Amino acid sequence: MGQGRISSLPQFFWGAKNEGKSDLLTTRRRFLEGSVLAAAGAVAPRAFSHAMAMPQATAPVVPNLDPNNLARFVDPLPLPVIARPVGMAAVPGAAGERVPHYRLAMRAIAARLHRDLPPSRLWSYGGSVPGVMFEARSGQGLSVEWANELPPKHFLPIDHSLHGAEKGTPESRGVVHLHGGKTPADSDGYPEDWYPPGKSRTYYYPNDQDAALLWYHDHAMGINRLNVYAGLFGLYVIRDPVEEALNLPGGKYEVPLVLCDRDLTRDGQLSYPVSPNPERPWVPEVFGLAQLVNGKLFPYLDVEPRKYRFRILNAANGRFYRLSVSPVVQIHQIGTDQGLLSAPVAVSDVQLAPAERADLVIDFAGHQGAQLQLMSESFPLMQFRVSASPVPDPSDLPASLRPLARIAESSAVQTRRLTLDETTNMVAESQGMLLNKTPWHMPITERPVLGTTEIWELVNLTDDVHPIHLHMVKFQILDRRRFDSFQYMTAGTLRYVDRVMAPDPNEMGWKDTARVNAKTVTRIIVPFQGYSGRYVWHCHILEHEDNEMMRPYEVLPATRS
Ligand SMILES: [Cu+2]
Numbered sequence: 001m002g003q004g005r006i007s008s009l010p011q012f013f014w015g016a017k018n019e020g021k022s023d024l025l026t027t028r029r030r031f032l033e034g035s036v037l038a039a040a041g042a043v044a045p046r047a048f049s050h051a052m053a054m055p056q057a058t059a060p061v062v063p064n065l066d067p068n069n070l071a072r073f074v075d076p077l078p079l080p081v082i083a084r085p086v087g088m089a090a091v092p093g094a095a096g097e098r099v100p101h102y103r104l105a106m107r108a109i110a111a112r113l114h115r116d117l118p119p120s121r122l123w124s125y126g127g128s129v130p131g132v133m134f135e136a137r138s139g140q141g142l143s144v145e146w147a148n149e150l151p152p153k154h155f156l157p158i159d160h161s162l163h164g165a166e167k168g169t170p171e172s173r174g175v176v177h178l179h180g181g182k183t184p185a186d187s188d189g190y191p192e193d194w195y196p197p198g199k200s201r202t203y204y205y206p207n208d209q210d211a212a213l214l215w216y217h218d219h220a221m222g223i224n225r226l227n228v229y230a231g232l233f234g235l236y237v238i239r240d241p242v243e244e245a246l247n248l249p250g251g252k253y254e255v256p257l258v259l260c261d262r263d264l265t266r267d268g269q270l271s272y273p274v275s276p277n278p279e280r281p282w283v284p285e286v287f288g289l290a291q292l293v294n295g296k297l298f299p300y301l302d303v304e305p306r307k308y309r310f311r312i313l314n315a316a317n318g319r320f321y322r323l324s325v326s327p328v329v330q331i332h333q334i335g336t337d338q339g340l341l342s343a344p345v346a347v348s349d350v351q352l353a354p355a356e357r358a359d360l361v362i363d364f365a366g367h368q369g370a371q372l373q374l375m376s377e378s379f380p381l382m383q384f385r386v387s388a389s390p391v392p393d394p395s396d397l398p399a400s401l402r403p404l405a406r407i408a409e410s411s412a413v414q415t416r417r418l419t420l421d422e423t424t425n426m427v428a429e430s431q432g433m434l435l436n437k438t439p440w441h442m443p444i445t446e447r448p449v450l451g452t453t454e455i456w457e458l459v460n461l462t463d464d465v466h467p468i469h470l471h472m473v474k475f476q477i478l479d480r481r482r483f484d485s486f487q488y489m490t491a492g493t494l495r496y497v498d499r500v501m502a503p504d505p506n507e508m509g510w511k512d513t514a515r516v517n518a519k520t521v522t523r524i525i526v527p528f529q530g531y532s533g534r535y536v537w538h539c540h541i542l543e544h545e546d547n548e549m550m551r552p553y554e555v556l557p558a559t560r561s
Contacts, residue, residue, distance in 0.1 A: 057275060057283045058273075058274060058276045060271060060273075064264060064265060064266070065263075067264070067289055067290045067291070067297055070297060072298040072380065073300040074116075074298070075297070075300070076299060076301070076302075077255075077296065077301040078128075078294045078295055078296055079256070080128065080133035080235060080256060081126070081132045082132065082134075082135055083104070083126065086103050087100075087101045089101035089202070091141060092184075092186075099140070099141045099142050100142045100143075101143045101144070103145040104126045104132065104144060104146055104147070105148075105149040106123060106146070106147065106150050107124060107127075108122070108124075108150060109127060109129070110122070111128065111129060111295065112268075113268060113292060113295065113297050114268070114298070117267075117268035118267055120264070120269055121155060122231035122270070123227065123230035123231045125216070125234050128295065129231035129233075129295045130233055130234045130235060130295060131231075132234060133256065134216075134235070134236040135239070136238045137207065137238065137239055138207055138208070138209060138210060138211060138238055138240035139208060140207055141204060141206045141207055142204075144205070145202045146174075146175075146176045146201055146202075147199075148173070148174050148198065148199055148200060149197060149198075150197050151197070152170070152171065152197055153172065155270075156229060156270065157272055157281045158222075158281075159280055159281050159282040161279065161282070162223075162546055162547055163222060163440055163441065164192065164220075164222030165223055165546075172197050173194035173195060173220045173223070174194060174232065175189045175194040175218065175219050175220050176189050176201075176203065176217070176218065176219065177189030177216065177218075178203075178205055178215075178216045178236060179214055179355060180212060180214035180337060180338060181205055181214055181236070182473075183203070183205055183471075183472060184204065184531045185472075185535060185555075187204050188203075188533075189203070190219075190536070191219050191224070191536060191550070192221050194220040194221060210238070210339045210402075211237075211238050211243040211339050212237075212337070212338050212510075213238075213311045213359065215313050216233065216234055216235075218233070221440075223546065224542055225286070225317055225542035225545070226272065229270065229542075233258070235311075237256075237311065242340075243402070246340075246398050246401060247394075247396040248309050248361065249307045249308050249309040250309070250395070253395065254310075255301065255309070255310050256310075256311045256313070257293055257294060257311070257312045257374075258294050258313045259291070259293055259312065259313065259314050259352070259376075259381065260288075260291075260292050260315040260316045260319075261287060261288035261289070261290060261291050261317075261319045262288040262290050262292060263289055264289075264290050282432075282546070282547055283543060284430035284433075284543055284544070284547075285543055286318050286542075287318060287319050291376065291379065293382045298380070298382065299382050300383040300384070300385055301383070302385050303384050303386055303387070304364065304391045305365050305366065305367055305368045305387065305389075305390055306363070306364060306365055306392075306393035307361055307363045307364075307365070307397060308362050308364065309334075309359065309360070309361050310358075310360045310361075310362060311357070312350075312352065312357060312358045312359075313357050314352040314355065316354050317354065317541065317543060318541045318543060320351065320353050320465070322350070323349060323350045323351075323352065323358070323375065324348060325373070328348070329362055329364065329372060330346065330363060331346070331348070331350065331360055331361075332360065332361045332362075332397060333345045333350060333358055333359065333506040334361055334397070334401055335359030335401075335509065336359070336507065336509040336511060337356060337357050337474075337509075337510065337511045338510030339402065339509065339510055340402040341404065341506065341508060341509040342400065342402060342403065342404040342508070342509070343399060344397055344399070345505045351504075353467035353513065353515045354513075355469055355512075355540035356513050356515075363397075364384065364386045368387070368390060369386060369388040371384070371385055371386070372384040404509060406476060406508075407525045409478065412454055412525060413449075413452045413453060414448070415456075416457065418435060418446075418457065418459065419435070419436050419458075419460075420460040420461060420466050420468070420516060420539070420549075421433065421435070421462065422434075422461070422462040422463075433462070433466070433539060434548050435539075435550070440552070444551075444552050444553060446537070446553035447556050448526070448555055449528065449556045449557075450529070450530075450531070450555050450558045451558045452527075452558075453525060453526065454526050455524070455525050455526075456523070457521055458514075458516045458524065459488065459494070460516045460520055460521070463519075464541070464544075465515050466515075466516045466544065466549070467513050467514065467539065467540040467541065468539060469537065469538060470526065470535075471536050471537065472535045473526050473527065474510040474511065475512070475514070475525060475526040475527070476503075476511065476524065476525050477503040477507050477508075477511060477514050477523070478523040478525050479501060479522075479523055480500075480520050481498060481499070482497050482517075482521075483496050483497060483521055484496075484497050485519045528555050531555065532555045532557040532558075533554065534553075534554045535552070535553055536550055536553065537550070538550030538551070
C-alpha cells in the first residue's frame with residue numbers, strides 16, 4: 001500500500017482520515033506556526049533533526065559529516081562572478097531590435113565547500129555554485145543560451161516512480177526558470193520542456209519589471225529537487241532608476257547572500273537522503289546539516305563600520321531560515337521578493353521560506369572591531385568581521401523607498417478557492433502533496449484572463465507551511481486566517497476559528513512566493529499582467545513540487561469586446 005504512486009490516488013488516505021492520524025502526524029517534523037522550527041535541525045543533534053524532519057529517510061550506511069567538527073570562519077565569503085554577454089542577439093518578434101546575449105552551460109564541477117574538505121562534485125551554471133550572477137536593467141531585455149553540458153548520468157538518487165522521471169527518461173535533463181521574472185511563456189522554462197545533454201535553449205528575458213532580486217534555477221519535471229540540490233541555481237538582479245536615486249549602500253557595500261543546506265559525506269560529497277524503499281527513494285523533506293552561504297560552510301566577511309545592503313535568497317530545497325545578527329544589530333528590511341517595500345521596516349529577525357528573498361540594510365557603525373555572526377535561530381551561518389577604524393558612510397537609508405499601493409479587493413474579478421493537500425499511507429507517511437487535489441497531468445483548471453485581477457484563497461489542509469509560488473506574476477498577500485480543517489474536509493464548509501491576521505509588515509511589498517501556514521487560509525491578490533500562455537504554480541519545497549505539488553495554469557489573452 002505504501003508503495004503506491006500518485007496515479008493510484010484511491011489507495012491513499014485523504015484529509016479527513018489524515019486528521020484522525022494527527023497523533024502520528026504530530027510526532028513527525030513539522031513547521032509549526034511561524035514555520036521555523038525546521039531551522040532547529042541545524043542546531044540539533046542529527047538524530048533529533050532527522051526524527052523531526054525525515055521519518056522516511058534511512059540513515060546513511062556511513063554517517064554524514066557533522067559540520068560542527070569543522071573549523072568555523074576560515075574561508076572568506078565568495079562573491080558571485082557577474083555574467084558577461086558574449087554578443088548581441090535579435091529580440092523574438094521585434095524586427096531589428098538587438099539585446100545583449102549570454103551563454104551559460106550547465107556542467108559538472110568540483111568546488112571546495114570548506115578549507116578542510118576535499119572538493120565536492122557539483123553541477124553548476126557557468127562554473128560556480130551559486131552560478132554566475134546576472135546584472136540586468138529594468139526595460140532592457142537580454143537573451144541567454146542555456147546549454148546542457150552535464151554528464152549523462154545523474155549522481156543523486158532519481159525516483160523513477162515520480163511523474164516525469166520514468167525509467168528511460170534522460171537522467172541529466174535540465175530546463176531553466178527565472179524565478180520572479182515576468183517572462184514570456186516560451187522562455188519561462190516549462191517543467192516538461194527539459195532537454196538532455198548536448199542540447200540548449202535560448203530564452204529571452206524582457207526585464208520589463210521593477211528592480212528586484214530574482215534567481216534562476218532548474219525546473220526539470222520529477223528531478224528538479226535533485227538538480228537544484230546538485231547546485232543548479234544562481235542570482236539575477238534587476239536595477240532601475242527609482243532604486244538608484246535612493247543612494248542605498250552599493251558597490252562593494254551591496255552583498256548577495258545565497259543560503260542553502262546540504263548533507264555531506266565525510267569526504268565532502270553531497271548526500272541526498274533516501275527512503276528505505278529503493279524503488280521509491282523520494283523523501284518528503286530535506287534538511288541538511290551543513291549550512292552554505294554563497295557555497296561555503298561558515299564563511300566570514302570583512303566589513304567596515306557602516307551600512308551594508310544584503311540581498312538574501314533562500315535557495316534551500318526545504319529549509320526555512322530565521323535570520324538575525326548576534327550580538328544584536330539593528331536590521332532594516334527594505335525589500336522583498338519583487339523589490340522595494342514602501343518604507344524600511346525595522347526587524348529583529350527575518351523569516352525566509354524556500355525561494356523567498358529579503359533585501360536588508362544592516363548598519364555596523366558603532367561595532368568597530370567586533371566579530372558578529374549571521375544566525376538562523378541559534379545556529380551561526382557566517383561571520384562579519386568589523387574593521388576597527390571609523391569610516392565615512394555616504395549611503396542613505398531613506399524613510400520612504402518606493403510608492404506601493406495596496407490592491408483593492410474590489411478590483412478582483414474572480415476568487416478561486418484552492419486547497420493544499422497531502423497524501424499519506426496507512427502509517428501516516430507522506431506519499432506526496434497536491435494542489436486542489438489535482439495531479440499535474442490533469443487538464444488545466446486555472447485560466448485567468450490577461451489584464452484581470454484575481455484573489456486566490458489558498459486553503460492549507462496539511463500540517464506543513466508551504467511556500468506557494470506563481471510564475472510570471474507578482475502579487476500581494478491580503479491576509480491569513482486559521483480555519484477548522486476537520487470541518488472543511490468532512491463537510492466541505494469553511495469555518496474560521498481565529499481572527500484575520502494581516503501580513504507581517506515586511507511582507508507588505510510585492511511577492512512572488514507566499515508562506516501558506518498550516519490549517520490556515522492565506523489569501524493573495526494577483527494582477528495577471530504580462531503575457532498570455534501556459535505557466536505553472538507550485539510549492540517551493542522542492543520535494544513537494546517534484547511529487548505533484550505543482551499545477552499548470554494558463555493566462556488567457558484579453559478578449560476584445
Ligand atoms: Cu509544499
